[in-house]
Amino acid sequence: MKQNIAVIGGDARYIELIRQLNYYPEFTTTISGFNKLEQGFTGAKQVDFTDLRPELFDAIVLPITGTKKAGLVETFFSDEEIYLSRKWFERLDKKTPIFTGITNDFLDKITDNTNAKVIPLLDRDDVAIYNSIPTAEGTILMAMKHTDYTIHSSRIIVTGFGRVGHTVANKFQALGANVSVAATKIRDLARITEMGLDSIPLHLLEDYTDECDILINTIPAPVIQKTAIQHLPPHALIFDLASKPGGTDFEFAKQRGIKAVLSESLPGIVAPKTAGKILANVIIQILMERSSIDES
Amino acid sequence: MKQNIAVIGGDARYIELIRQLNYYPEFTTTISGFNKLEQGFTGAKQVDFTDLRPELFDAIVLPITGTKKAGLVETFFSDEEIYLSRKWFERLDKKTPIFTGITNDFLDKITDNTNAKVIPLLDRDDVAIYNSIPTAEGTILMAMKHTDYTIHSSRIIVTGFGRVGHTVANKFQALGANVSVAATKIRDLARITEMGLDSIPLHLLEDYTDECDILINTIPAPVIQKTAIQHLPPHALIFDLASKPGGTDFEFAKQRGIKAVLSESLPGIVAPKTAGKILANVIIQILMERSSIDES
Amino acid sequence: MKQNIAVIGGDARYIELIRQLNYYPEFTTTISGFNKLEQGFTGAKQVDFTDLRPELFDAIVLPITGTKKAGLVETFFSDEEIYLSRKWFERLDKKTPIFTGITNDFLDKITDNTNAKVIPLLDRDDVAIYNSIPTAEGTILMAMKHTDYTIHSSRIIVTGFGRVGHTVANKFQALGANVSVAATKIRDLARITEMGLDSIPLHLLEDYTDECDILINTIPAPVIQKTAIQHLPPHALIFDLASKPGGTDFEFAKQRGIKAVLSESLPGIVAPKTAGKILANVIIQILMERSSIDES
Amino acid sequence: MKQNIAVIGGDARYIELIRQLNYYPEFTTTISGFNKLEQGFTGAKQVDFTDLRPELFDAIVLPITGTKKAGLVETFFSDEEIYLSRKWFERLDKKTPIFTGITNDFLDKITDNTNAKVIPLLDRDDVAIYNSIPTAEGTILMAMKHTDYTIHSSRIIVTGFGRVGHTVANKFQALGANVSVAATKIRDLARITEMGLDSIPLHLLEDYTDECDILINTIPAPVIQKTAIQHLPPHALIFDLASKPGGTDFEFAKQRGIKAVLSESLPGIVAPKTAGKILANVIIQILMERSSIDES
Ligand SMILES: NC(=O)c1ccc[n+]([C@@H]2O[C@H](COP(=O)([O-])OP(=O)(O)OC[C@H]3O[C@@H](n4cnc5c(N)ncnc54)[C@H](OP(=O)(O)O)[C@@H]3O)[C@@H](O)[C@H]2O)c1
Ligand SMILES: NC(=O)c1ccc[n+]([C@@H]2O[C@H](COP(=O)([O-])OP(=O)(O)OC[C@H]3O[C@@H](n4cnc5c(N)ncnc54)[C@H](OP(=O)(O)O)[C@@H]3O)[C@@H](O)[C@H]2O)c1
Ligand SMILES: NC(=O)c1ccc[n+]([C@@H]2O[C@H](COP(=O)([O-])OP(=O)(O)OC[C@H]3O[C@@H](n4cnc5c(N)ncnc54)[C@H](OP(=O)(O)O)[C@@H]3O)[C@@H](O)[C@H]2O)c1
Ligand SMILES: NC(=O)c1ccc[n+]([C@@H]2O[C@H](COP(=O)([O-])OP(=O)(O)OC[C@H]3O[C@@H](n4cnc5c(N)ncnc54)[C@H](OP(=O)(O)O)[C@@H]3O)[C@@H](O)[C@H]2O)c1
Known part of the structure; x- marks a missing residue:
């Protein structure tokens, strides 16, 4: 079964990240916060955040920086203001992993309560x-x-x-x-x-x-x-x-x-493509393992 | 104050180890199990094991291999049979460190009872x-x-x-x-x-x-x-x-x-001198720190 | 005896070059084409080209690029227009070496006639x-x-x-x-x-x-x-x-x-100081050898 | 057309050399001075030197050392005494290359007269x-x-x-x-x-x-x-x-x-197989080029 992934916000690294996800027939990727880019560029469907229904997704990818204090998501390729509210998190399935670079108090607290699982990728030794x-x-x-x-x-x-x-x-x-x-x-x-x-x-x-x-x-x-x-x-x-x-x-x-x-943020400055690929590789690996466990 | 060190048994690596100890005016080194070597070779005083009085020493250095089962010490440069008995260990001051490469059941048990402290050097990350x-x-x-x-x-x-x-x-x-x-x-x-x-x-x-x-x-x-x-x-x-x-x-x-x-035992075969120096460096460092603590 | 060296024009690399020459009591360095720099910066005496008397110098250092067609010398740190004429070259002692990075038709011809010796440093294997x-x-x-x-x-x-x-x-x-x-x-x-x-x-x-x-x-x-x-x-x-x-x-x-x-010109862009030092080292070496030959 | 190659004498390196030649359908390799080895080992046909007819070969491979003074060929894998005489060289086609590691006076003189071409492989920069x-x-x-x-x-x-x-x-x-x-x-x-x-x-x-x-x-x-x-x-x-x-x-x-x-002779001692392969590669390359020239 296909996994639905939502990428919400992000910088130049996320263009490569989205492309990598798109290579896999196992995933359907929807992006939000990228409406300044042409679709051909990433290959993924851009939707306005307001149209994004969290309950439909098997995985969420947030920017490297996670969120700003009040749940604001940094979007480099959009002027849309994206806020993640407690309500929004409650609509997620409990098992839905939320990938981010680093976590913060806002994310930790909100997910503690909703049981969603934040995965701060930059903490991982391999990343x-x-x-x-x-x-x-x-x-x-x-x-x-x-x-x-x-x-x-x-x-x-x-x-x-x-x-x-x-x-x-x-x-x-x-x-x-x-x-x-x-x-x-x-x-x-x-x-x-x-x-x-x-x-x-x-x-x-x-x-x-x-x-x-x-x-x-x-x-x-x-x-x-x-x-x-x-x-x-x-x-x-x-x-x-x-x-x-x-x-x-x-x-x-x-x-x-x-x-x-x-x-x-040297990786993002000097080699955003490589940096995006590193993140994509780990996300893909985690999602693949999850799905093979689910199916067995 | 000078520290008295006894080196009891050991192979080619120990020749360099003894030489290194000898460079330091802070130590007086006595060796046992080396009577086939001329004194000039190591610079240290060789005494028969039977003449060695454990209570006089601030540190004991055993072979890399520790001891054989019954407390037998391997001596490559002597035909003397050296056995370390429980009695012998009891004569040691409780604080006396016993350096060895790897420890074994015999050493662990006997020192558990006598409170002497075995220091298995090869376990250390730096060694x-x-x-x-x-x-x-x-x-x-x-x-x-x-x-x-x-x-x-x-x-x-x-x-x-x-x-x-x-x-x-x-x-x-x-x-x-x-x-x-x-x-x-x-x-x-x-x-x-x-x-x-x-x-x-x-x-x-x-x-x-x-x-x-x-x-x-x-x-x-x-x-x-x-x-x-x-x-x-x-x-x-x-x-x-x-x-x-x-x-x-x-x-x-x-x-x-x-x-x-x-x-x-590749180090002992291919570069006994370097291997001996590595051990000496760590022993010296530990003894120096001990003495500076004691004195302060 | 001290050797008099004239450095005429040059880019950022020449600042280090001049400094290096200045370390040696064996040389007296005069520079021309650097009047926008404070003297303290290079340590050498800047004179206007018109005041420079070629017959006084034991060595001439031209820019890496040698000269432009009509004998024009590139000066990055001066607005003075410096032209090297045939007359000028004739006033040089025949033995005076003329250091440059690369030579060109103008320099080759004019020195053929005047017997001055152009030394194109970048041609040297070591440089x-x-x-x-x-x-x-x-x-x-x-x-x-x-x-x-x-x-x-x-x-x-x-x-x-x-x-x-x-x-x-x-x-x-x-x-x-x-x-x-x-x-x-x-x-x-x-x-x-x-x-x-x-x-x-x-x-x-x-x-x-x-x-x-x-x-x-x-x-x-x-x-x-x-x-x-x-x-x-x-x-x-x-x-x-x-x-x-x-x-x-x-x-x-x-x-x-x-x-x-x-x-x-990557060296001049990325590491002018290193590039200047490389040239200085060779010039110094050549002049030292010359002088030790002259004196012997 | 197949090229006939005779390998006459040689040490451990030559076993690999012969094997490499054997991989190529373009060559038929005959060996002499290897009768202590089983044929399966090299894959090539061993004949006694006396049965080897030089006029039949398109290339001759001699030991690394060439020959001893009087034309004696070193054979590590045979007790046969092999002497190369002037007569023998005269029977070679003039174009037949004679590969050796290093040449010597004997080979130089004899081939000067017979016009055979000695190729001392160790002189080549690549080898x-x-x-x-x-x-x-x-x-x-x-x-x-x-x-x-x-x-x-x-x-x-x-x-x-x-x-x-x-x-x-x-x-x-x-x-x-x-x-x-x-x-x-x-x-x-x-x-x-x-x-x-x-x-x-x-x-x-x-x-x-x-x-x-x-x-x-x-x-x-x-x-x-x-x-x-x-x-x-x-x-x-x-x-x-x-x-x-x-x-x-x-x-x-x-x-x-x-x-x-x-x-x-460190290569022959420490890595005869690699050393043999290096020689084979060059011989094969030279023979292939020759044949493509001949055919064109
Ligand atoms: N600028 C950028 O683009 C960029 C990119 C990547 C990472 N970073 C940052 O770089 C830093 C290092 O990252 P990392 O992945 O190398 O972390 P790391 O693997 O945890 O390494 C940290 C190093 O610092 C030492 N250390 C930590 N606290 C110490 C203390 N109080 N006193 C002495 N040593 C201490 C650690 O030694 P011990 O093992 O002995 O504790 C270790 O050697 C982090 O702050 C990270 O966020 C920046
Ligand atoms: N022959 C010689 O001359 C000589 C010289 C020095 C040492 N040694 C011996 O060499 C061995 C390695 O020494 P070392 O200092 O490198 O030890 P080490 O630092 O502890 O490394 C051991 C390695 O083995 C892995 N490992 C351990 N148990 C494993 C298992 N069940 N499955 C998979 N991987 C396992 C460890 O992986 P994890 O970190 O993932 O556990 C680690 O990568 C020791 O037995 C030591 O006595 C021999
Ligand atoms: N951009 C910069 O900042 C910068 C800095 C330094 C130098 N350079 C320039 O870089 C170039 C190389 O400098 P270098 O010092 O390396 O020169 P070099 O040592 O002479 O090397 C030149 C290389 O080119 C090969 N070559 C020359 N002509 C050839 C031809 N017709 N066909 C095939 N190969 C040929 C040579 O091979 P063979 O040996 O087989 O002839 C050699 O490998 C020069 O033009 C130099 O001015 C530029
Ligand atoms: N033991 C073994 O197993 C073994 C294996 C391979 C080779 N070799 C031998 O090793 C030697 C070197 O071989 P190679 O291939 O490296 O040769 P190479 O490429 O010709 O190098 C010889 C080196 O020696 C220098 N040199 C020659 N004559 C000199 C002199 N009179 N004064 C100062 N320097 C001089 C050369 O410097 P310049 O370029 O400045 O002239 C060059 O640096 C040869 O004798 C060769 O037969 C031995």
């Missing part, structure tokens, strides 16, 4: 790792734009060795930079060494920043503090990839004259 | 990762010895993406092999893809073995089973790195005429 | 190889800007395996792209294979372009012709790095709706 | 580069066997950046060693730097050897001399890959207590 690739490429792009020297031979410190930090370190090393990674876990420090990178115990970061051209933070905690910044050479750059508000003392950096950039 | 480097190099050595073709362009499947599997996959890829890695976790499958390797869901392994020259197992569970082996080409090799009894159906491999090798 | 690094980074930047997918997993064909092609292939491979290189020499095809890249005999290029996302040409000859372009998928891109007019049938690409970009 | 892969793997094998530490983190100097040196440097770097390469050409020094390796001007080699664990020479000239050896640490190793007599002052190394090994 986070696949996404770390365009994130790292976006960081390379930033490095190229903000400097007048090559990445090759430049001195890079990456703080954090999670899903993003690992990939970022990998890529800069691949381009011939001298990369050090600052982490806390002994496991991470050992793996960093095995990879041929220099490992720095995070609490000693400040002892290493004086020989650093670009400091790239991936830790969502205030780890790039005064002392670390103070030792940076004047031409150094800080790219903070961690989710808002980042991990950098931006005030102090500014005071010291060090350029520090908080860089959000 | 396991550092050790994965000589392990991977040893696997390369085996591949070179057992084949008449180059690693470059050969088709390798690694099962498992833990500390050893990750490094082994890395190294074979670096030498130009076509490497696939079979794992179960979606996180691992994503990272494998990011690294430019082919990822295989472990339960589908058998669909991939028909195009495999060397199958390298790192999973300590029976995962290389009949069907996977059956599809291997006749010239294929299996290297099983997992701890005894490995993860391969060796019986069936033999029947099918596929050479399968259970390869233990 | 060309060092420059290939920012060139390759610039190509990565272009790829990121012109596509909505990641370089990782994209399918790249590089035509040519000279100084630039080799490095470009290296870098895209390092970022996880699937890279093929088309070349003619068997030596190159073998090295390409050794590096783990796919090799394509250049005359068979058209058989491979149907699976290509980005085609990067480095051959300064008309090698990207109709048939090769015809087989490209519609979304494909062509980056032509070869010096003007490139090696691509741009007309036909346009007709077919394939975006093709002729990309000049 | 030399493909062969450099098993050569480099063989060097890795040697490093593993002769040391008690890992290649990872070891300090390697490679002298020479030709076909072998380039690949050797590549591979050791890939395994995580700290690799420097000593060369003379500025082109090579630049490429070495681009690759992320340390470059050493060859004439300054001795200034770098004090921090070297393994010195690998690929230059067929006496470049590893007293001063360079003198500065090596006592535990250092020298692997000399250059053809006999190598480039090392072996006398002096011995005197200094430095182990130095002249390592010949």
Whole structure:
């Protein structure tokens, strides 16, 4: 049996996401919040949100950002104002999964009450790792734009060795930079060494920043503090990839004259098509598994 | 204050381990089970085990293998038979750490009763990762010895993406092999893809073995089973790195005429000096931290 | 004895070049065509060209582009119009080397007559190889800007395996792209294979372009012709790095709706500082050797 | 029309070579000097040399080593003594190519007179580069066997950046060693730097050897001399890959207590199958081209 999917709002990544869903005869995809695009572009049927009947759908796809506070859905390709109300959620079947990038209080509360299941895709390890690739490429792009020297031979410190930090370190090393990674876990420090990178115990970061051209933070905690910044050479750059508000003392950096950039949503900027495909792949996999369970 | 360390038994790795300990003025190292070596070789004082008074030592270092069943200690460089008895353990200070590679029932029980603390070094993530480097190099050595073709362009499947599997996959890829890695976790499958390797869901392994020259197992569970082996080409090799009894159906491999090798202790064989240094580094670090805590 | 060097005109790369020269007490550097910059910026003395007396200099540095036809020198940091006349060249000592990036008919003829020695730096193998690094980074930047997918997993064909092609292939491979290189020499095809890249005999290029996302040409000859372009998928891109007019049938690409970009001077755009340093290093080395010969 | 090929003598590499020839219906392969092998093993017809009529063959394949002085052919798989006489060569058709690894005075002279064409395969750039892969793997094998530490983190100097040196440097770097390469050409020094390796001007080699664990020479000239050896640490190793007599002052190394090994024929030792295939590929390609020219 065909599954009906509603994609409600979203940015450039969602064009590819919708296309991918459309490849599968198993799904019928309806989109809302895309009326500025021609249908041929995505291949899916656009309907006004007011005409969308939630009870008909087997899955809902919301924007990466979930919703704004009051249930407002961001629509990049429409001027329609879309609000998701409690009533609306109550009309969903309890089993209907609601895909989003990240969840928030509004979604958590409303679905707690209605029993719909929010699936925050960016929390998944596989999505986070696949996404770390365009994130790292976006960081390379930033490095190229903000400097007048090559990445090759430049001195890079990456703080954090999670899903993003690992990939970022990998890529800069691949381009011939001298990369050090600052982490806390002994496991991470050992793996960093095995990879041929220099490992720095995070609490000693400040002892290493004086020989650093670009400091790239991936830790969502205030780890790039005064002392670390103070030792940076004047031409150094800080790219903070961690989710808002980042991990950098931006005030102090500014005071010291060090350029520090908080860089959000790099995958969406640098490779929306790839980013859309990553999301589509996981959504498709989850829906396929569900259906094969239902049918058995 | 100086710490007194007793190293009791051990193989080639322990020569470097003892040398490393000797570099530090903070330690006085006494060794037992090395009377076939000249003192100049390690720099440490050799005494017969019977003359060793446990109550004098701040730390004990046993062989990688811990002890044999009845408390027998393996001594590669001595004919002295060394047995560690319950009495002996009772003479130790309760805080005295007992370093070993892996622990066993004998050690666990006897120290449970005496409150001495066994520290099985190979369980530590950092030791396991550092050790994965000589392990991977040893696997390369085996591949070179057992084949008449180059690693470059050969088709390798690694099962498992833990500390050893990750490094082994890395190294074979670096030498130009076509490497696939079979794992179960979606996180691992994503990272494998990011690294430019082919990822295989472990339960589908058998669909991939028909195009495999060397199958390298790192999973300590029976995962290389009949069907996977059956599809291997006749010239294929299996290297099983997992701890005894490995993860391969060796019986069936033999029947099918596929050479399968259970390869233990590669670090000790291929790079005893590096392996000894890895152990020494961790022991030294632990003892230093202990002493700085004691003193503070 | 100090050598007097005159830098006449030049772009952003020359700021670093001048700074590097200034580090050496062995040189006194005078610059002309930079009066829009503050002196502190380069550290060198700016004089108007009319006040520059050629007979006083031991070396002349012209812009990368040499001169325009009538001897006009490009000055990015000045409105002064600088013309180099025959008379001017005659005032130079015969041994005075004239550094430039590439030479041209004007320079060749005028120096043939005056016996001054033009040294076209970009012709040198070492400069060309060092420059290939920012060139390759610039190509990565272009790829990121012109596509909505990641370089990782994209399918790249590089035509040519000279100084630039080799490095470009290296870098895209390092970022996880699937890279093929088309070349003619068997030596190159073998090295390409050794590096783990796919090799394509250049005359068979058209058989491979149907699976290509980005085609990067480095051959300064008309090698990207109709048939090769015809087989490209519609979304494909062509980056032509070869010096003007490139090696691509741009007309036909346009007709077919394939975006093709002729990309000049990438080092100067993406990494002027590195590019300036590369030139400075070679100039310094040549002048040092000259002086040690003169003195001996 | 089928081409008749005679393979006369050869080592383990030739088994694969013969097999490869046998895959092609275009060739009929006769072998001589292999009577200790069962026919099924190679698939080709073995005849005694005395029964081999040279006038019947379109191509002759001699061992890698060509011939010994008096025309003696090395046969690893036979006790038959095979001598190639002038008479024998005269019976060959003038166009018949005679494949060998390296040529020698005997072959050069005798074929000069008879007009047969000797093709020394190892001189070809493509063969030399493909062969450099098993050569480099063989060097890795040697490093593993002769040391008690890992290649990872070891300090390697490679002298020479030709076909072998380039690949050797590549591979050791890939395994995580700290690799420097000593060369003379500025082109090579630049490429070495681009690759992320340390470059050493060859004439300054001795200034770098004090921090070297393994010195690998690929230059067929006496470049590893007293001063360079003198500065090596006592535990250092020298692997000399250059053809006999190598480039090392072996006398002096011995005197200094430095182990130095002249390592010949690594491809044949470590990967005879790959080495045989490399040769077969080139022979097949040459014969195919010849035949397509003949027929056109
Ligand atoms: N800018 C973009 O375009 C973009 C794209 C993707 C992700 N992100 C953001 O990047 C950040 C990292 O994402 P991720 O997927 O790499 O996360 P992750 O896998 O959870 O990694 C986080 C890293 O930070 C370390 N860490 C966390 N809290 C720490 C603390 N208090 N002190 C020291 N270390 C700490 C972790 O170390 P332990 O493992 O030791 O805790 C780990 O190494 C997130 O904020 C994410 O939202 C941004
Ligand atoms: N031969 C040698 O010289 C040598 C040297 C070092 C280590 N070893 C041995 O090598 C083995 C691996 O060591 P390690 O440090 O890599 O261990 P590890 O980090 O724990 O990794 C083990 C891997 O096996 C997987 N695994 C475990 N049980 C599994 C099961 N039942 N089904 C599927 N996958 C399973 C794990 O996957 P999950 O993470 O998904 O569980 C993980 O990928 C051990 O047996 C160790 O003793 C041998
Ligand atoms: N866009 C930029 O920013 C930038 C930067 C640097 C250089 N460049 C330009 O890039 C081009 C390549 O520079 P390079 O330093 O790599 O030059 P190079 O080292 O001389 O390499 C040129 C390559 O093109 C091949 N080639 C030349 N003519 C050919 C023909 N007729 N047919 C087939 N192959 C041919 C050569 O092959 P063989 O060796 O077999 O002849 C070689 O592989 C030049 O035009 C240069 O000016 C542009
Ligand atoms: N052991 C084995 O198993 C094995 C396998 C294959 C090859 N080989 C041998 O390895 C050696 C290298 O082979 P290859 O294919 O790499 O040769 P190649 O491509 O000709 O390279 C030779 C290298 O040596 C340099 N060189 C030559 N003479 C020199 C001199 N007098 N001073 C300084 N540098 C000099 C060359 O530099 P320039 O380019 O600047 O001249 C080049 O870098 C040969 O002797 C070959 O027979 C041995």
